[in-house]
Amino acid sequence: MLQGQKRWLYIAVPIFFFWFFGQIDKVGISIIQTDPDFLNTFGITGEDKNTKIGLLSFVFTIAYGVSNLFWGFIIDKFGARKTAIAGLSIWTLTMFSSGLTTSYEIFLVSRIILGFGEGMMIPVSGKFISSWFNNREIGRAQASGLTGNYLGPAIGAVVLTLIISSLHWQSAFFILAALNLFINIPMFIFLTRNKPEEHPHVSKEELAFIRHLDDDEKEGITSENKSFAQDYRFWIVWFGMLVCSFLFFGISIWLPTYLLEAKGFEQKGMSSITSLSWLFALGFVLSCGFLADKTRRPGLMASILFLMTTIFLTVAVFIPTPIIAGICMGLAMGCQGGVFHLSNMLMVKYSTPETAGRAAGLMGFTNIMGGFSSYIMGWLRDISNGDFSTSIAMLIFASILGLSAYVFTVKKEAAELHSAPLPTQNRHA
Template sequence: MCRTGAGREHCAALRAVLLSAGEDSGMDERRGRQAGVWLTLLLGALVLLNYVDRGALGIAAPKLKHELDLTPYAFGLAVSAFAWIYAPAQFAVGWLADRFCVYRLIAAGLALWALATLLTGFVSGLAMLVALRVILGVGEGVAFPAASKIIARHVAPEHRGIANGTVAAALAWGPALGTFAGGLLLASVGWRAIFWVFGGVTLLWLVPWLIASRPHWSDRASRAGDSVPVRTVMREPTPWLLGIGHFCNTYGFFFLLAWLPLYLVEARGLSIGTMTGMATAVYLVQGAGALLWGWGSDALVRRGWPEGRLRKGLLSFYQLSLAAAIVGAALATSTATLFGWLLLAGAVGGIGGANSYALAQIYAGPRAAGSWVGILNGVGNCSGIVGPILTGWLVGRHGGDFHVAFYASAGIVGFGALWWWLALPPVEPVAAAVEPGIPSAAAVE
């Protein structure tokens, strides 16, 4: 990754991010430098694997749906089962990330979701598929509250965009890698191999993580005494407002992640090979865009732009653009036009993955970032419960026609553009989240 020109620039930016932030725990500079780089890169790999495994069901859908004899509604039910526990678990995981060792929490969660992915290759019916999707949701729930906890602890405000952009790029490249590899497996050896290969590869991540994180299992920042009481965070209205905006953000993303392969093959009549290439290209563009949007927003912050207003504006721009792209894709009359609209969705998609978490990190500060992102993700990922069932019902009701489902998705995403800009209070650290003895920073709006 660091050998190409773009890769070298990105790795250099990552190192600048991590070295500028310092270490809350008072570790010496050399230890902090080495730990920061490796842990951040491994968190990027964690999120990449998270979305490889999460999107596996959508990739397998063209063959899995027929072999298991699933109706559109039943398939939507299986997709949504992931979020039945993933969304509410975010509240608990955020609290755990602020009070206990976040490094061990991540390892346990990944091991659980990797096993659930692997076992999905053995399912024989809807009930078993739903049960394993629920277990997958429990395991994957650790990723974003834990990653935000670490970013809030180590990253300075002027580098917050590239740090979260790294996670957002992994969030997009996970589906890209999963779609490409899964599509090849689907076409050559069938859908079950997708889950066996993806689950096994994910388990291998534990080896470097345990090596890199083990020295930090007793860090001061991981101890309960340094966290903000969860009841204090729950009484704050702002994380709930962020969660509503994130619901609109994730609704559009999950709609495309879960339904795009099936839509391209069944509704548009594309081959599995063409579907794989098209969807992979969209996610590659989204990942590259996440890094560029993160780098660009940091550059503007360093030039004196108000960070809060900038990140809110980017989120509103993103959701308006995504809503337009979803409508455009539904109305496209040719494969080339459809691909163009999907590329637009990918080009702006990286904004949503980075800036919603960055706003939560600004409000929360290092001590409460896990709990705040837990609420943000908990409310936001309810779209993963509502969206697949609603989409499956709409597609089934209209005889396999996806148009109404596309319009519903665009409407929810477009509402989010207004919400980010109008509903949030001034973006500044909340007093309860600031380190003891350090006054709250001035507003960054």
């Protein structure tokens, strides 16, 4: 069983749960911040209520984005396995302590520490996938490994709502800490290794397949030395990821509040549409992973996704029907999930296993824009008497910027398109 396919068990499965629980930890605050008892406990009331809410995500994503640079170098030096275990330990302790505090200021500090601990997620995933998968299956590896990125919040939105209504908002933090402690950390300890060469259960045939390069790939490495910092397309992707983070966090953090306060949904309806929105993102990730490997046109696909985001956000502003407006917001978020996946795939493409940690660290740094987005949206709501229109208009402008950036990659991408087949792996390895 799984002969010649062990990489999907030893790497893709741990990364799936890594993102499944990690993303619930990250965006669970969007559900928790709708609980009146949580808001009253921390004094999140008054005229600056929305700014205070936005600040919770702002400090988290600033720490998350900046720490990506730190973790990128740590990963290249000490390996993805030890880095993952260290980061998981930090965020497990932080989630537990978050459930104990009743001070807004201390809770802000815990969000900063959590952001630092989770900042290694993108570099760790990029390093593992770059080291363990053939270049021609990176799209599928990313889609398979990061499915948890969207399935986690899709399930988590419903589960957290039930936990908060049945128990208490503090219980949500304790349960999330326990899941990391008893599932994530053991998986990275017992299943993963930094490289397939180090794993005792990876066959020589599977290793040969992982390391196989087509002639055109070898030529590309020789001619360009795979220096991602000297490839303008990497920086276009990097800018596109800045915009993607701004949009994705802005929508995902505020979506539950938008549904409750702007569109009049009840808690059950809010959690259902929020969950559906994350399933939209999962659908875009899976389809983009498949299509990117088939068409080899990730730049064109990202351009289309930014255009679709612009359209969905515009419809959400002008459509009077709450359910359609909510779904359009979810579809816009889903499109950015697809862009996120394509950006990480391109990051691996423009780097090597030796530089993947640093390249992913730079890419992960773009998450810092998500903090600005959530904070600015809260501030705009406060000065607009709670209205979301100006905030969504800002997101529409951002999506146009993302489209404009990726257009510059389309022509060269088309010129470099080739049809070299995926090397055939020995299925009997």
